[in-house]
Amino acid sequence: MTNDMLTVPERLVAFLPNLRRFAISLCHSRELADDLVQSTCERAIAAADTFVAGTRFDAWLFRILRNLWIDHLRRAKTAGPQEDLDQASEVSTPSGEAASDARMALLEVTEALQKLPEEQREVLVLVCVEELSYRDTAEVLSIPIGTVMSRLARARKNLADLMGISIEGKRSSGMKGGVA
């Protein structure tokens, strides 16, 4: 990208949809995501001089957002008896309609994602949605690249289990039938 000429605040506005997608993917609540994006932007503007020109702007912002999210989780945890997030289930899943669906046995992707431990969800989103390399992901999360890989592999096996993805099954269920 030749966006290096632009200042951090300038690039921030154009990056909002991306940042918001990452936030929604992490916290599964748009309201929370928007707060998170807002705080991230404040933080990014205040710390604009720590951004090194020529490095990945997205990784830098994801790191800020992710750290704020982890802070939020920590506070929420110490604020009172909360569900262990690693075990979190049915927190924000509207069930009624989904349950009556033909795919009853299978969890929707987003539901399945919410059932993953936070540390697995974040690597999954960074690599598979935001398309960061393992190395960039390791930097965003401040963990070794080997840890990125082991978490990511576990996340994907867990996801496949949760969704009941069998290799043959998925292909055909991906096709939608009649058109209204």
Added chain:
Amino acid sequence: MKQPEFDDETLMAYADGELGDETTARLEAALETDEALAARLAVFLDSRATVASALKPLIHEPVPEALLTSVRRMAEKAGPVEDGLERKVIAFRQKQTAPSRPIHRPWLIPIAASLVAVIAGFGGFMLGREIGVTGAGTDAALAAALDRETSGNDVTLSGSNETLRVVASFRDEHGDLCREYERVRHGVSTVSIACREAGTWVTRLALSAPHAEGYTTASAQETIDAYLSSIHAGAPLTPEEERAALAALR
């Protein structure tokens, strides 16, 4: 040496394009004969595709007005941005130095848009390849129309009741052909910028608003301006240049 063995992380790295050449070659050789290995690999290929197709489209969601306004205000307060915006607009206008070309951006005037902005991000999304807002059929029709239609005409997208008007064509900093267009559907107007990348139209920016013709809100215009200057958009192509550019797509 012992039998080549491939653990989950190796298979995953292959699925993610992160495996070194040497191991890739060994793995590919093994995959030809080992069905169980292929099935294990499929879990990693499929999980990536599944997560991507579920979450990537979130980028099309309009950024709430309050958030956009708040961040823009923050950015303005940060100081340099105002100078920056001015500098960018000047930089943008400098490209329009050809005497026959208008100094103002006339193609922005008919845009109807409000504060609700969807910017597709630097990655953009592929028309007809990811789940679009209006469905794959419409996206295919849209892509075909972008290949074909000259600026300034209203056309109805085949198989829909959507109206398309290509507002202008221009080239970005890489020389890629870009088109700014407006779609009107059920009284909602979306102004988008799509650029031709590797044989596909990739949407770069989209602004949605209740349809009202003839004006652009200052905020929407700022967003478009900021975006166009960030991709170093050139001046709008003349009708002749546009015809040549479209012919070159075929």
